[in-house]
Amino acid sequence: MKFYQLNALVAVADAGSIRGAARRLDTSPAAVTKALQKLEADTATQLLIRHTSGIVFTEVGKKLLVEARLLVAQMVSARQVLADGNxxxxxxxxxxxxxxxxxxxxxxxxxxxxxxxxxxxxxxxxxxxxxxxxxxxxxxxxxxxxxxxxxxxxxxxxxxxxxTADCAVVARQQHPLSDCHAMAELDAADWILASQQDETITRQGHVHFAHSLSMLLSLLRETDMLSIFPWPLVEICAQREGLCALPLREPVGSxxxxxxxxxxxxxxxxxxxxxxxxxxxxxxxxxxxxxxxxxxxxxxxxxx
CATH class of the missing domain: 3.40.190.10 (Periplasmic binding protein-like II)
Known part of the structure:
Protein backbone atom coordinates (compact mmCIF):
# COMPACT_ATOMS: atom_id res chain seq x y z
CA MET A 1 0.00 0.00 0.00
CA LYS A 2 1.25 3.43 -0.93
CA PHE A 3 0.42 6.74 0.69
CA TYR A 4 -1.12 8.18 -2.49
CA GLN A 5 -3.49 5.20 -2.64
CA LEU A 6 -4.68 5.68 0.94
CA ASN A 7 -4.96 9.41 0.35
CA ALA A 8 -7.23 8.71 -2.63
CA LEU A 9 -9.33 6.35 -0.50
CA VAL A 10 -9.86 9.03 2.15
CA ALA A 11 -10.62 11.69 -0.46
CA VAL A 12 -13.30 9.49 -2.06
CA ALA A 13 -14.89 8.87 1.33
CA ASP A 14 -14.96 12.59 2.13
CA ALA A 15 -16.12 13.72 -1.30
CA GLY A 16 -18.53 10.86 -1.99
CA SER A 17 -17.39 10.44 -5.60
CA ILE A 18 -14.36 10.00 -7.84
CA ARG A 19 -14.80 13.43 -9.39
CA GLY A 20 -15.13 15.08 -6.00
CA ALA A 21 -12.01 13.29 -4.76
CA ALA A 22 -10.10 14.43 -7.84
CA ARG A 23 -11.03 18.05 -7.11
CA ARG A 24 -9.90 17.69 -3.51
CA LEU A 25 -6.57 16.20 -4.58
CA ASP A 26 -6.13 18.55 -7.53
CA THR A 27 -5.74 15.66 -9.95
CA SER A 28 -7.78 13.87 -12.61
CA PRO A 29 -10.62 11.37 -12.02
CA ALA A 30 -8.60 8.84 -14.01
CA ALA A 31 -5.68 9.19 -11.59
CA VAL A 32 -7.94 8.64 -8.57
CA THR A 33 -9.55 5.61 -10.21
CA LYS A 34 -6.13 4.15 -11.04
CA ALA A 35 -4.91 4.66 -7.46
CA LEU A 36 -7.94 2.86 -6.04
CA GLN A 37 -7.70 0.01 -8.54
CA LYS A 38 -4.02 -0.42 -7.71
CA LEU A 39 -4.83 -0.44 -3.98
CA GLU A 40 -7.45 -3.15 -4.47
CA ALA A 41 -5.08 -5.13 -6.67
CA ASP A 42 -2.19 -4.86 -4.21
CA THR A 43 -4.38 -5.98 -1.31
CA ALA A 44 -6.37 -8.52 -3.35
CA THR A 45 -9.46 -7.10 -1.66
CA GLN A 46 -12.54 -5.29 -2.91
CA LEU A 47 -12.75 -2.05 -0.97
CA LEU A 48 -15.38 -0.13 -2.92
CA ILE A 49 -18.62 -0.92 -4.73
CA ARG A 50 -19.27 1.49 -7.56
CA HIS A 51 -22.88 2.42 -8.34
CA THR A 52 -24.34 4.95 -10.73
CA SER A 53 -25.57 6.81 -7.64
CA GLY A 54 -22.15 6.87 -5.97
CA ILE A 55 -19.60 4.76 -4.13
CA VAL A 56 -20.21 2.43 -1.20
CA PHE A 57 -17.43 1.01 0.96
CA THR A 58 -17.32 -2.71 1.68
CA GLU A 59 -16.97 -3.81 5.30
CA VAL A 60 -13.24 -4.35 4.80
CA GLY A 61 -13.05 -0.99 3.03
CA LYS A 62 -14.65 0.74 6.01
CA LYS A 63 -12.10 -0.80 8.37
CA LEU A 64 -9.19 0.19 6.14
CA LEU A 65 -10.63 3.70 5.85
CA VAL A 66 -10.32 4.19 9.62
CA GLU A 67 -6.60 3.37 9.49
CA ALA A 68 -6.11 5.34 6.28
CA ARG A 69 -7.56 8.48 7.86
CA LEU A 70 -5.12 8.23 10.74
CA LEU A 71 -2.14 7.64 8.45
CA VAL A 72 -3.06 10.54 6.17
CA ALA A 73 -3.59 12.82 9.18
CA GLN A 74 -0.22 11.77 10.63
CA MET A 75 1.51 12.51 7.32
CA VAL A 76 -0.09 15.95 7.18
CA SER A 77 0.91 16.51 10.80
CA ALA A 78 4.49 15.43 10.08
CA ARG A 79 4.75 17.89 7.22
CA GLN A 80 3.32 20.60 9.44
CA VAL A 81 5.82 19.86 12.22
CA LEU A 82 8.64 20.37 9.72
CA ALA A 83 7.09 23.64 8.59
CA ASP A 84 6.60 24.78 12.20
CA GLY A 85 10.22 23.95 12.93
CA ASN A 86 11.34 26.48 10.37
CA THR A 164 -13.42 22.06 37.02
CA ALA A 165 -16.97 23.20 37.65
CA ASP A 166 -19.84 21.90 39.73
CA CYS A 167 -22.90 20.60 37.91
CA ALA A 168 -26.64 21.15 38.24
CA VAL A 169 -29.78 19.35 37.15
CA VAL A 170 -31.67 21.48 34.62
CA ALA A 171 -35.21 21.41 33.27
CA ARG A 172 -37.60 23.70 31.48
CA GLN A 173 -39.20 26.43 33.52
CA GLN A 174 -42.56 25.34 34.97
CA HIS A 175 -41.42 21.70 34.83
CA PRO A 176 -43.46 19.51 37.22
CA LEU A 177 -40.22 18.61 39.05
CA SER A 178 -38.64 22.08 39.05
CA ASP A 179 -39.11 22.52 42.83
CA CYS A 180 -37.62 19.16 43.84
CA HIS A 181 -34.92 19.23 46.50
CA ALA A 182 -33.62 15.62 46.40
CA MET A 183 -32.35 13.34 43.65
CA ALA A 184 -34.60 10.58 44.98
CA GLU A 185 -37.60 12.62 43.80
CA LEU A 186 -36.30 12.35 40.22
CA ASP A 187 -36.26 8.54 40.02
CA ALA A 188 -39.04 8.33 37.45
CA ALA A 189 -37.76 11.13 35.23
CA ASP A 190 -36.53 10.85 31.66
CA TRP A 191 -32.99 12.18 31.18
CA ILE A 192 -31.22 13.51 28.10
CA LEU A 193 -27.46 13.73 28.63
CA ALA A 194 -24.43 14.77 26.60
CA SER A 195 -21.96 12.61 28.51
CA GLN A 196 -21.92 9.08 29.88
CA GLN A 197 -19.75 10.40 32.71
CA ASP A 198 -22.83 11.64 34.59
CA GLU A 199 -22.75 8.70 37.00
CA THR A 200 -25.30 10.37 39.27
CA ILE A 201 -27.98 8.98 36.97
CA THR A 202 -28.23 5.24 37.51
CA ARG A 203 -31.68 4.34 36.17
CA GLN A 204 -30.44 3.32 32.74
CA GLY A 205 -33.92 2.68 31.32
CA HIS A 206 -34.69 6.40 31.63
CA VAL A 207 -31.39 7.76 30.26
CA HIS A 208 -30.90 8.92 26.68
CA PHE A 209 -27.97 10.69 25.00
CA ALA A 210 -27.74 13.61 22.57
CA HIS A 211 -24.57 14.44 20.67
CA SER A 212 -25.62 17.97 19.74
CA LEU A 213 -26.11 20.86 22.15
CA SER A 214 -28.84 22.44 20.01
CA MET A 215 -30.75 19.15 19.97
CA LEU A 216 -30.31 18.75 23.72
CA LEU A 217 -31.59 22.28 24.39
CA SER A 218 -34.58 21.73 22.12
CA LEU A 219 -35.54 18.54 23.94
CA LEU A 220 -35.26 20.27 27.32
CA ARG A 221 -37.42 23.20 26.18
CA GLU A 222 -40.13 21.12 24.55
CA THR A 223 -40.36 18.01 26.76
CA ASP A 224 -40.25 17.02 30.42
CA MET A 225 -36.75 15.57 30.12
CA LEU A 226 -34.04 16.58 32.60
CA SER A 227 -30.32 17.00 32.02
CA ILE A 228 -27.08 17.72 33.87
CA PHE A 229 -25.13 20.86 32.92
CA PRO A 230 -21.88 22.27 34.28
CA TRP A 231 -22.67 25.56 36.02
CA PRO A 232 -20.96 27.73 33.37
CA LEU A 233 -23.42 26.36 30.80
CA VAL A 234 -26.30 26.98 33.21
CA GLU A 235 -25.21 30.61 33.57
CA ILE A 236 -25.06 31.05 29.80
CA CYS A 237 -28.11 29.12 28.64
CA ALA A 238 -30.69 28.78 31.38
CA GLN A 239 -32.53 32.10 31.24
CA ARG A 240 -32.12 32.53 27.50
CA GLU A 241 -33.43 29.03 26.74
CA GLY A 242 -36.25 29.05 29.27
CA LEU A 243 -34.52 26.56 31.58
CA CYS A 244 -33.89 26.47 35.31
CA ALA A 245 -31.57 24.68 37.73
CA LEU A 246 -33.35 22.47 40.26
CA PRO A 247 -32.76 23.52 43.91
CA LEU A 248 -31.29 20.18 44.99
CA ARG A 249 -29.81 19.95 48.48
CA GLU A 250 -27.19 17.30 47.63
CA PRO A 251 -24.29 17.85 45.21
CA VAL A 252 -24.83 16.67 41.66
CA GLY A 253 -21.16 16.16 40.84
CA SER A 254 -18.55 18.10 38.91
Whole structure:
Protein backbone atom coordinates (compact mmCIF):
# COMPACT_ATOMS: atom_id res chain seq x y z
CA MET A 1 0.00 0.00 0.00
CA LYS A 2 1.25 3.43 -0.93
CA PHE A 3 0.42 6.74 0.69
CA TYR A 4 -1.12 8.18 -2.49
CA GLN A 5 -3.49 5.20 -2.64
CA LEU A 6 -4.68 5.68 0.94
CA ASN A 7 -4.96 9.41 0.35
CA ALA A 8 -7.23 8.71 -2.63
CA LEU A 9 -9.33 6.35 -0.50
CA VAL A 10 -9.86 9.03 2.15
CA ALA A 11 -10.62 11.69 -0.46
CA VAL A 12 -13.30 9.49 -2.06
CA ALA A 13 -14.89 8.87 1.33
CA ASP A 14 -14.96 12.59 2.13
CA ALA A 15 -16.12 13.72 -1.30
CA GLY A 16 -18.53 10.86 -1.99
CA SER A 17 -17.39 10.44 -5.60
CA ILE A 18 -14.36 10.00 -7.84
CA ARG A 19 -14.80 13.43 -9.39
CA GLY A 20 -15.13 15.08 -6.00
CA ALA A 21 -12.01 13.29 -4.76
CA ALA A 22 -10.10 14.43 -7.84
CA ARG A 23 -11.03 18.05 -7.11
CA ARG A 24 -9.90 17.69 -3.51
CA LEU A 25 -6.57 16.20 -4.58
CA ASP A 26 -6.13 18.55 -7.53
CA THR A 27 -5.74 15.66 -9.95
CA SER A 28 -7.78 13.87 -12.61
CA PRO A 29 -10.62 11.37 -12.02
CA ALA A 30 -8.60 8.84 -14.01
CA ALA A 31 -5.68 9.19 -11.59
CA VAL A 32 -7.94 8.64 -8.57
CA THR A 33 -9.55 5.61 -10.21
CA LYS A 34 -6.13 4.15 -11.04
CA ALA A 35 -4.91 4.66 -7.46
CA LEU A 36 -7.94 2.86 -6.04
CA GLN A 37 -7.70 0.01 -8.54
CA LYS A 38 -4.02 -0.42 -7.71
CA LEU A 39 -4.83 -0.44 -3.98
CA GLU A 40 -7.45 -3.15 -4.47
CA ALA A 41 -5.08 -5.13 -6.67
CA ASP A 42 -2.19 -4.86 -4.21
CA THR A 43 -4.38 -5.98 -1.31
CA ALA A 44 -6.37 -8.52 -3.35
CA THR A 45 -9.46 -7.10 -1.66
CA GLN A 46 -12.54 -5.29 -2.91
CA LEU A 47 -12.75 -2.05 -0.97
CA LEU A 48 -15.38 -0.13 -2.92
CA ILE A 49 -18.62 -0.92 -4.73
CA ARG A 50 -19.27 1.49 -7.56
CA HIS A 51 -22.88 2.42 -8.34
CA THR A 52 -24.34 4.95 -10.73
CA SER A 53 -25.57 6.81 -7.64
CA GLY A 54 -22.15 6.87 -5.97
CA ILE A 55 -19.60 4.76 -4.13
CA VAL A 56 -20.21 2.43 -1.20
CA PHE A 57 -17.43 1.01 0.96
CA THR A 58 -17.32 -2.71 1.68
CA GLU A 59 -16.97 -3.81 5.30
CA VAL A 60 -13.24 -4.35 4.80
CA GLY A 61 -13.05 -0.99 3.03
CA LYS A 62 -14.65 0.74 6.01
CA LYS A 63 -12.10 -0.80 8.37
CA LEU A 64 -9.19 0.19 6.14
CA LEU A 65 -10.63 3.70 5.85
CA VAL A 66 -10.32 4.19 9.62
CA GLU A 67 -6.60 3.37 9.49
CA ALA A 68 -6.11 5.34 6.28
CA ARG A 69 -7.56 8.48 7.86
CA LEU A 70 -5.12 8.23 10.74
CA LEU A 71 -2.14 7.64 8.45
CA VAL A 72 -3.06 10.54 6.17
CA ALA A 73 -3.59 12.82 9.18
CA GLN A 74 -0.22 11.77 10.63
CA MET A 75 1.51 12.51 7.32
CA VAL A 76 -0.09 15.95 7.18
CA SER A 77 0.91 16.51 10.80
CA ALA A 78 4.49 15.43 10.08
CA ARG A 79 4.75 17.89 7.22
CA GLN A 80 3.32 20.60 9.44
CA VAL A 81 5.82 19.86 12.22
CA LEU A 82 8.64 20.37 9.72
CA ALA A 83 7.09 23.64 8.59
CA ASP A 84 6.60 24.78 12.20
CA GLY A 85 10.22 23.95 12.93
CA ASN A 86 11.34 26.48 10.37
CA UNK A 87 10.11 29.30 12.58
CA UNK A 88 6.90 30.89 11.34
CA UNK A 89 3.71 28.98 12.17
CA UNK A 90 1.64 28.25 9.08
CA UNK A 91 -0.86 25.71 7.78
CA UNK A 92 -4.15 24.55 9.27
CA UNK A 93 -5.06 24.02 12.93
CA UNK A 94 -8.26 22.16 13.78
CA UNK A 95 -9.59 22.73 17.31
CA UNK A 96 -12.76 21.56 19.02
CA UNK A 97 -13.99 23.41 22.11
CA UNK A 98 -16.61 22.56 24.71
CA UNK A 99 -19.88 24.48 24.06
CA UNK A 100 -19.83 26.92 26.98
CA UNK A 101 -16.34 28.11 26.04
CA UNK A 102 -17.30 28.28 22.37
CA UNK A 103 -20.22 30.58 23.25
CA UNK A 104 -18.23 32.91 25.49
CA UNK A 105 -14.43 33.22 25.47
CA UNK A 106 -13.62 31.57 22.14
CA UNK A 107 -13.98 34.78 20.04
CA UNK A 108 -11.42 36.63 22.17
CA UNK A 109 -9.06 33.64 22.10
CA UNK A 110 -9.33 33.48 18.31
CA UNK A 111 -8.61 37.22 17.96
CA UNK A 112 -5.59 36.86 20.25
CA UNK A 113 -4.27 33.88 18.28
CA UNK A 114 -4.86 35.51 14.88
CA UNK A 115 -2.98 38.65 15.96
CA UNK A 116 0.03 36.58 16.97
CA UNK A 117 -0.07 33.95 14.19
CA UNK A 118 -1.82 35.38 11.13
CA UNK A 119 -0.52 32.68 8.76
CA UNK A 120 -2.36 29.81 10.52
CA UNK A 121 -5.76 28.85 9.15
CA UNK A 122 -8.17 27.86 11.94
CA UNK A 123 -10.83 25.18 11.63
CA UNK A 124 -13.09 25.40 14.68
CA UNK A 125 -15.61 22.88 15.98
CA UNK A 126 -18.09 22.98 18.83
CA UNK A 127 -17.05 19.92 20.75
CA UNK A 128 -19.16 17.48 22.72
CA UNK A 129 -16.73 14.72 23.70
CA UNK A 130 -18.75 11.93 22.05
CA UNK A 131 -18.19 13.65 18.70
CA UNK A 132 -14.81 15.35 19.19
CA UNK A 133 -12.83 12.42 20.65
CA UNK A 134 -13.39 10.07 17.68
CA UNK A 135 -12.34 12.87 15.32
CA UNK A 136 -9.26 13.46 17.46
CA UNK A 137 -8.37 9.78 17.20
CA UNK A 138 -8.77 9.73 13.42
CA UNK A 139 -6.57 12.82 13.11
CA UNK A 140 -9.07 15.32 11.71
CA UNK A 141 -8.79 17.43 14.91
CA UNK A 142 -5.48 18.52 16.44
CA UNK A 143 -6.70 19.65 19.87
CA UNK A 144 -9.88 19.24 21.88
CA UNK A 145 -10.58 21.52 24.84
CA UNK A 146 -13.45 19.65 26.39
CA UNK A 147 -14.91 17.51 29.11
CA UNK A 148 -12.78 14.74 30.59
CA UNK A 149 -15.13 11.76 30.53
CA UNK A 150 -15.29 8.13 29.42
CA UNK A 151 -14.66 9.17 25.80
CA UNK A 152 -11.37 10.93 26.59
CA UNK A 153 -9.95 8.70 29.34
CA UNK A 154 -8.12 6.08 27.29
CA UNK A 155 -4.54 5.13 26.54
CA UNK A 156 -4.57 6.64 23.06
CA UNK A 157 -5.41 10.15 24.32
CA UNK A 158 -3.49 12.50 26.62
CA UNK A 159 -5.36 14.89 28.92
CA UNK A 160 -4.15 18.04 30.68
CA UNK A 161 -6.76 19.22 33.22
CA UNK A 162 -7.52 22.94 32.91
CA UNK A 163 -10.51 23.62 35.21
CA THR A 164 -13.42 22.06 37.02
CA ALA A 165 -16.97 23.20 37.65
CA ASP A 166 -19.84 21.90 39.73
CA CYS A 167 -22.90 20.60 37.91
CA ALA A 168 -26.64 21.15 38.24
CA VAL A 169 -29.78 19.35 37.15
CA VAL A 170 -31.67 21.48 34.62
CA ALA A 171 -35.21 21.41 33.27
CA ARG A 172 -37.60 23.70 31.48
CA GLN A 173 -39.20 26.43 33.52
CA GLN A 174 -42.56 25.34 34.97
CA HIS A 175 -41.42 21.70 34.83
CA PRO A 176 -43.46 19.51 37.22
CA LEU A 177 -40.22 18.61 39.05
CA SER A 178 -38.64 22.08 39.05
CA ASP A 179 -39.11 22.52 42.83
CA CYS A 180 -37.62 19.16 43.84
CA HIS A 181 -34.92 19.23 46.50
CA ALA A 182 -33.62 15.62 46.40
CA MET A 183 -32.35 13.34 43.65
CA ALA A 184 -34.60 10.58 44.98
CA GLU A 185 -37.60 12.62 43.80
CA LEU A 186 -36.30 12.35 40.22
CA ASP A 187 -36.26 8.54 40.02
CA ALA A 188 -39.04 8.33 37.45
CA ALA A 189 -37.76 11.13 35.23
CA ASP A 190 -36.53 10.85 31.66
CA TRP A 191 -32.99 12.18 31.18
CA ILE A 192 -31.22 13.51 28.10
CA LEU A 193 -27.46 13.73 28.63
CA ALA A 194 -24.43 14.77 26.60
CA SER A 195 -21.96 12.61 28.51
CA GLN A 196 -21.92 9.08 29.88
CA GLN A 197 -19.75 10.40 32.71
CA ASP A 198 -22.83 11.64 34.59
CA GLU A 199 -22.75 8.70 37.00
CA THR A 200 -25.30 10.37 39.27
CA ILE A 201 -27.98 8.98 36.97
CA THR A 202 -28.23 5.24 37.51
CA ARG A 203 -31.68 4.34 36.17
CA GLN A 204 -30.44 3.32 32.74
CA GLY A 205 -33.92 2.68 31.32
CA HIS A 206 -34.69 6.40 31.63
CA VAL A 207 -31.39 7.76 30.26
CA HIS A 208 -30.90 8.92 26.68
CA PHE A 209 -27.97 10.69 25.00
CA ALA A 210 -27.74 13.61 22.57
CA HIS A 211 -24.57 14.44 20.67
CA SER A 212 -25.62 17.97 19.74
CA LEU A 213 -26.11 20.86 22.15
CA SER A 214 -28.84 22.44 20.01
CA MET A 215 -30.75 19.15 19.97
CA LEU A 216 -30.31 18.75 23.72
CA LEU A 217 -31.59 22.28 24.39
CA SER A 218 -34.58 21.73 22.12
CA LEU A 219 -35.54 18.54 23.94
CA LEU A 220 -35.26 20.27 27.32
CA ARG A 221 -37.42 23.20 26.18
CA GLU A 222 -40.13 21.12 24.55
CA THR A 223 -40.36 18.01 26.76
CA ASP A 224 -40.25 17.02 30.42
CA MET A 225 -36.75 15.57 30.12
CA LEU A 226 -34.04 16.58 32.60
CA SER A 227 -30.32 17.00 32.02
CA ILE A 228 -27.08 17.72 33.87
CA PHE A 229 -25.13 20.86 32.92
CA PRO A 230 -21.88 22.27 34.28
CA TRP A 231 -22.67 25.56 36.02
CA PRO A 232 -20.96 27.73 33.37
CA LEU A 233 -23.42 26.36 30.80
CA VAL A 234 -26.30 26.98 33.21
CA GLU A 235 -25.21 30.61 33.57
CA ILE A 236 -25.06 31.05 29.80
CA CYS A 237 -28.11 29.12 28.64
CA ALA A 238 -30.69 28.78 31.38
CA GLN A 239 -32.53 32.10 31.24
CA ARG A 240 -32.12 32.53 27.50
CA GLU A 241 -33.43 29.03 26.74
CA GLY A 242 -36.25 29.05 29.27
CA LEU A 243 -34.52 26.56 31.58
CA CYS A 244 -33.89 26.47 35.31
CA ALA A 245 -31.57 24.68 37.73
CA LEU A 246 -33.35 22.47 40.26
CA PRO A 247 -32.76 23.52 43.91
CA LEU A 248 -31.29 20.18 44.99
CA ARG A 249 -29.81 19.95 48.48
CA GLU A 250 -27.19 17.30 47.63
CA PRO A 251 -24.29 17.85 45.21
CA VAL A 252 -24.83 16.67 41.66
CA GLY A 253 -21.16 16.16 40.84
CA SER A 254 -18.55 18.10 38.91
CA UNK A 255 -17.26 18.33 35.36
CA UNK A 256 -13.58 18.61 34.49
CA UNK A 257 -12.42 20.28 31.31
CA UNK A 258 -8.98 19.68 29.85
CA UNK A 259 -6.76 19.93 26.80
CA UNK A 260 -6.99 16.57 25.03
CA UNK A 261 -4.65 15.39 22.29
CA UNK A 262 -3.41 12.14 20.77
CA UNK A 263 -0.94 10.12 22.86
CA UNK A 264 2.50 9.46 21.46
CA UNK A 265 2.52 12.69 19.43
CA UNK A 266 3.82 16.02 20.71
CA UNK A 267 1.27 18.79 20.55
CA UNK A 268 1.94 20.93 17.50
CA UNK A 269 3.41 24.38 18.27
CA UNK A 270 0.32 26.03 16.75
CA UNK A 271 -1.94 24.03 19.10
CA UNK A 272 0.25 24.94 22.09
CA UNK A 273 0.05 28.63 21.18
CA UNK A 274 -3.73 28.44 20.74
CA UNK A 275 -4.08 26.86 24.17
CA UNK A 276 -1.90 29.61 25.66
CA UNK A 277 -4.13 32.27 24.07
CA UNK A 278 -7.25 30.65 25.51
CA UNK A 279 -5.75 30.41 29.02
CA UNK A 280 -4.52 34.03 28.80
CA UNK A 281 -8.05 35.18 27.92
CA UNK A 282 -9.54 33.22 30.83
CA UNK A 283 -7.04 34.71 33.30
CA UNK A 284 -7.66 38.20 31.93
CA UNK A 285 -11.46 37.93 32.16
CA UNK A 286 -11.25 36.50 35.68
CA UNK A 287 -9.36 39.60 36.77
CA UNK A 288 -11.81 42.10 35.26
CA UNK A 289 -14.47 43.35 37.70
CA UNK A 290 -16.70 44.42 34.79
CA UNK A 291 -16.19 41.35 32.63
CA UNK A 292 -19.49 40.13 31.08
CA UNK A 293 -18.27 36.62 31.89
CA UNK A 294 -17.36 37.26 35.54
CA UNK A 295 -20.48 35.55 36.95
CA UNK A 296 -19.90 32.52 34.74
CA UNK A 297 -16.20 32.30 35.61
CA UNK A 298 -16.98 32.44 39.33
CA UNK A 299 -18.41 28.92 38.92
CA UNK A 300 -15.07 27.62 37.59
CA UNK A 301 -11.97 26.44 39.49
CA UNK A 302 -8.95 27.11 37.28
CA UNK A 303 -6.18 24.49 37.54
CA UNK A 304 -3.51 26.22 35.42
Missing amino acids: GELTGRLAVAVTPWLAMTLMPKAVVCFRQRFPQVQLELHEGLSSVACPRLREGSIDLFVGRLDTHSRSADLTCQPLF ASVGAISRSGQPLRPAAERFLECLIDVIHFEMGQAQSPYRRMLQTVDLLV
